[in-house]
Amino acid sequence: MEVKMKILVFQLCLLAIGGATPVTVRNGKTCGALGFEADNCVLQSGFSSLKVFPEATGRTRPTSLIYVAALNDEKRSQGEDDIFKCSSSPTDIHINPKIATAGILNRVQIYNFHGDVPRFIRLNGELLRRGHIHFHRDIQMLELLELEIPLEGKVHLALLRHDRAGDQVECPVSYNARNPDYSISQGACFSPCTWDGSNCWLPDFPSYGYVVDGPSTNISASIRIPLRKFGPSLYGLDVTSIVVEISILTENSVRIKFYDPANQRYEVPISINNAPSGKQLSTSEFDVIYPEQVGSVFSLQIIRKSTGTVIFDTSVAGITFEDQLLSLAIRLPSRNVYGLGESYHPTFRRELDDSTWPLWARDEPPNPFAKTSLYGVHPYYSVIEADGNSHGVLLFNSNAQEYLLQSTAPAVVFRTIGGVLDFYVMTGPTPEDVTRQYTSLVGRSFLPPYWSLGFQLSRYGYNNLQNMKDAIARTKSCNIPLDVFYGDIDTMDQQADFTIDPVNFVGLPEYVDEQRALGMRYVPIIDPAIPGNRPGYPTYERGLRAGAYITTETGDILFGNVWPPEPVAFPDFLRPGTLDWWITEITEFYQTIKFDGLWIDMNEPANFNTNIPGSEYTLSCPTNRWDDPPYVPKAGRLGPTDRLSDKTICLANTQGENGTYRHYDVHSLYGYTETIPTSIACQSATGKRGLVFTRSSFVGSGILGGHWTGDNYAYWDHLQYSVIGLLDFNIFGLPYVGADICAYFGDSEERLCERWQELGAFYPFSRNHNTLGTTDQDPCTWPLTVGESTRKAVTIRYTLLPYFYTSFYRANQGIDGTVIRSLAWEYVFLFC
Numbered sequence: 135m136e137v138k139m140k141i142l143v144f145q146l147c148l149l150a151i152g153g154a155t156p157v158t159v160r161n162g163k164t165c166g167a168l169g170f171e172a173d174n175c176v177l178q179s180g181f182s183s184l185k186v187f188p189e190a191t192g193r194t195r196p197t198s199l200i201y202v203a204a205l206n207d208e209k210r211s212q213g214e215d216d217i218f219k220c221s222s223s224p225t226d227i228h229i230n231p232k233i234a235t236a237g238i239l240n241r242v243q244i245y246n247f248h249g250d251v252p253r254f255i256r257l258n259g260e261l262l263r264r265g266h267i268h269f270h271r272d273i274q275m276l277e278l279l280e281l282e283i284p285l286e287g288k289v290h291l292a293l294l295r296h297d298r299a300g301d302q303v304e305c306p307v308s309y310n311a312r313n314p315d316y317s318i319s320q321g322a323c324f325s326p327c328t329w330d331g332s333n334c335w336l337p338d339f340p341s342y343g344y345v346v347d348g349p350s351t352n353i354s355a356s357i358r359i360p361l362r363k364f365g366p367s368l369y370g371l372d373v374t375s376i377v378v379e380i381s382i383l384t385e386n387s388v389r390i391k392f393y394d395p396a397n398q399r400y401e402v403p404i405s406i407n408n409a410p411s412g413k414q415l416s417t418s419e420f421d422v423i424y425p426e427q428v429g430s431v432f433s434l435q436i437i438r439k440s441t442g443t444v445i446f447d448t449s450v451a452g453i454t455f456e457d458q459l460l461s462l463a464i465r466l467p468s469r470n471v472y473g474l475g476e477s478y479h480p481t482f483r484r485e486l487d488d489s490t491w492p493l494w495a496r497d498e499p500p501n502p503f504a505k506t507s508l509y510g511v512h513p514y515y516s517v518i519e520a521d522g523n524s525h526g527v528l529l530f531n532s533n534a535q536e537y538l539l540q541s542t543a544p545a546v547v548f549r550t551i552g553g554v555l556d557f558y559v560m561t562g563p564t565p566e567d568v569t570r571q572y573t574s575l576v577g578r579s580f581l582p583p584y585w586s587l588g589f590q591l592s593r594y595g596y597n598n599l600q601n602m603k604d605a606i607a608r609t610k611s612c613n614i615p616l617d618v619f620y621g622d623i624d625t626m627d628q629q630a631d632f633t634i635d636p637v638n639f640v641g642l643p644e645y646v647d648e649q650r651a652l653g654m655r656y657v658p659i660i661d662p663a664i665p666g667n668r669p670g671y672p673t674y675e676r677g678l679r680a681g682a683y684i685t686t687e688t689g690d691i692l693f694g695n696v697w698p699p700e701p702v703a704f705p706d707f708l709r710p711g712t713l714d715w716w717i718t719e720i721t722e723f724y725q726t727i728k729f730d731g732l733w734i735d736m737n738e739p740a741n742f743n744t745n746i747p748g749s750e751y752t753l754s755c756p757t758n759r760w761d762d763p764p765y766v767p768k769a770g771r772l773g774p775t776d777r778l779s780d781k782t783i784c785l786a787n788t789q790g791e792n793g794t795y796r797h798y799d800v801h802s803l804y805g806y807t808e809t810i811p812t813s814i815a816c817q818s819a820t821g822k823r824g825l826v827f828t829r830s831s832f833v834g835s836g837i838l839g840g841h842w843t844g845d846n847y848a849y850w851d852h853l854q855y856s857v858i859g860l861l862d863f864n865i866f867g868l869p870y871v872g873a874d875i876c877a878y879f880g881d882s883e884e885r886l887c888e889r890w891q892e893l894g895a896f897y898p899f900s901r902n903h904n905t906l907g908t909t910d911q912d913p914c915t916w917p918l919t920v921g922e923s924t925r926k927a928v929t930i931r932y933t934l935l936p937y938f939y940t941s942f943y944r945a946n947q948g949i950d951g952t953v954i955r956s957l958a959w960e961y962v963f964l965f966c
Contacts, residue, residue, distance in 0.1 A: 252267055586825045592622065643726060658733065
């Protein structure tokens with residue numbers, strides 16, 4: 135019988151195999167010890183072929199296999215050896231155990247495939263929680279990827295379009311009702327969720343969610359579809375009627391927004407480039423599919439026209455839209471997911487392992503043993519699809535959030551406790567195109583001054599001016615190029631902004647002038663917390679007159695506890711008067727000491743000992759629906775007292791002119807809103823572009839300044855993971871980023887510091903920095919090792935500065951999206 139599709143053997147998305155010549159095996163006669171003696175064997179038998187690829191050059195690792203089959207008109211594969219066969223259906227696959235010693239099955243390719251594309255894989259009856267399925271429409275080939283199945287006996291793969299266990303999404307049981315390991319007990323599983331003996335699940339789709347409640351309308355170049363709540367409630371606070379609005383932004387980007395048309399809910403008060411273009415779907419690179427019949431359970435799909443790949447699919451679970459819990463699950467077309475931060479994770483590609491990660495700005499140093507959020511919030515991910523195309527998705531929301539990386543489906547499940555569900559989808563098609571489209575939406579990255587690309591030296595704990603001078607002199611004595619030095623809070627008068635320690639750092643302004651005359655640049659630190667009621671400290675009094683501080687619900691100034699010995703007030707950067715006061719304080723400080731940039735820290739905002747009884751100047755947050763919402767997300771279980779306000783300020787506090795906002799809504803914007811007037815003030819004071827970089831960041835922060843990845847430790851794995859943080863922030867649109875070279879916490883040993891200096895010489899932002907109480911780690915502390923290696927590496931960096939600067943210019947102009955990027959961004963077929 136004629137086979138309609140020519141047999142093609144594609145090596146899609148494989149890692150390097152080497153240049154070995156293929157060796158053919160026919161009729162069971164081998165070309166050597168199968169899989170170990172031969173680097174690349176091809177078994178051909180009728181219409182079937184087997185490719186054998188070693189996973190590594192060593193012979194102790196199992197061989198990685200690809201099975202390739204072409205189907206005849208009866209949807210069966212043909213072959214004398216019958217090593218690979220489809221039974222009554224091409225989605226029912228059996229592998230003959232006679233070759234079961236060959237290694238690990240990683241990929242199956244079935245040609246001439248027709249019919250519904252399956253979504254789930256069952257291996258010998260058990261749901262496979264790895265691997266994914268992709269249909270190549272252009273060549274009618276169904277591909278199973280990343281299977282990692284040891285061939286140790288009979289293998290039966292059942293490919294299913296629907297699988298109840300595969301489509302299950304975890305019930306959002308409040309984290310304050312969960313076990314210490316965050317698992318859900320049967321007693322905590324509440325109706326309408328169901329307990330299956332091991333976990334608690336949302337009601338099955340489509341028995342829960344929203345239904346179409348009327349005809350769609352076209353308004354202001356957008357399509358609006360009314361939806362009505364359907365099925366049971368979770369926390370009893372459902373918004374009964376919502377609208378989903380679909381707006382075509384460009385031919386490769388679309389906005390999907392779910393909101394309450396009857397009530398003005400909080401939305402992120404940051405302008406982004408989200409105006410509808412007026413374009414029609416017919417001119418875009420994608421289709422948007424949704425039900426139009428009244429009463430139909432609503433789900434939405436975005437499909438890439440060129441390939442048919444569904445890149446955004448909400449049919450995994452029903453939509454949740456309650457007053458303080460909103461959730462949407464998105465089925466992924468691939469496991470190649472990148473982004474979602476800020477967090478400390480061991481691989482650039484995220485692991486879909488059913489873990490939940492919080493998104494909540496907090497003074498939380500990186501911890502390899504806990505899946506936590508760090509200083510910034512970026513609810514954005516990028517996916518490389520199985521055919522090499524790419525797309526990106528942003529949830530534009532600043533409330534406390536979390537995301538579940540689900541192994542089955544696979545899927546990303548977003549949950550947030552406020553605002554609206556405002557999604558943006560960018561369709562690429564290349565990873566760099568996606569990043570460029572993302573920065574077109576949220577803002578292009580700023581162009582740093584050329585001097586800020588030089589090597590930089592800092593520490594908290596010089597303790598006096600002489601120690602600072604000694605570290606700078608040591609570095610220069612090793613002939614290490616050095617452009618920038620820093621002043622941390624120990625240069626201040628009792629940690630108060632815009633002051634200089636009159637005892638330990640007397641003469642600092644004059645020393646700064648001397649170094650600047652030699653071409654050096656100086657950058658001091660600024661913390662947002664302002665000490666109150668200190669005699670002779672006018673900054674606080676001027677802020678008081680300007681109405682610059684965050685207030686409690688009763689209108690009193692909120693006081694907390696940070697570095698200064700007195701209680702501190704927190705500037706409210708959402709008030710216009712605060713911006714004017716802050717800019718004035720910075721420009722007046724420039725008259726005291728000449729700086730070239732500003733480094734803003736502790737702006738999550740951080741507060742010490744919140745809710746901890748007995749601490750000095752304890753800030754205790756009252757019990758209310760804001761500090762203790764009905765659904766407590768994972769971030770609410772990660773602090774000392776298991777409240778969202780731990781390590782920060784109370785969420786019921788009001789901000790903005792006339793108390794427009796609650797801190798509950800705008801908490802994760804604090805660093806972003808501080809960066810705005812700080813950048814304006816830096817340029818106003820210096821008359822130049824200047825440099826501002828921040829610890830806490832949000833979507834779009836890259837237009838204002840840079841970022842450093844925070845308080846890392848002197849561990850080898852932190853050296854390795856620093857690269858992942860840099861790659862993450864480049865796709866977030868903050869390419870001016872670096873980690874503290876040789877680490878912030880802990881005494882960096884000589885060999886670690888040497889290797890870190892060699893790596894850090896090529897960070898976009900290259901700065902050696904450590905903390906109080908640690909040993910010196912400026913490079914020439916070890917002149918013959920770290921000093922010499924640093925000199926060589928930094929010298930190479932300086933030869934590359936024109937390229938670095940050009941790369942920043944290209945990102946700033948939208949020619950490129952990133953400054954540094956993973957090889958996956960350049961060679962997608964090696965990584966997809």
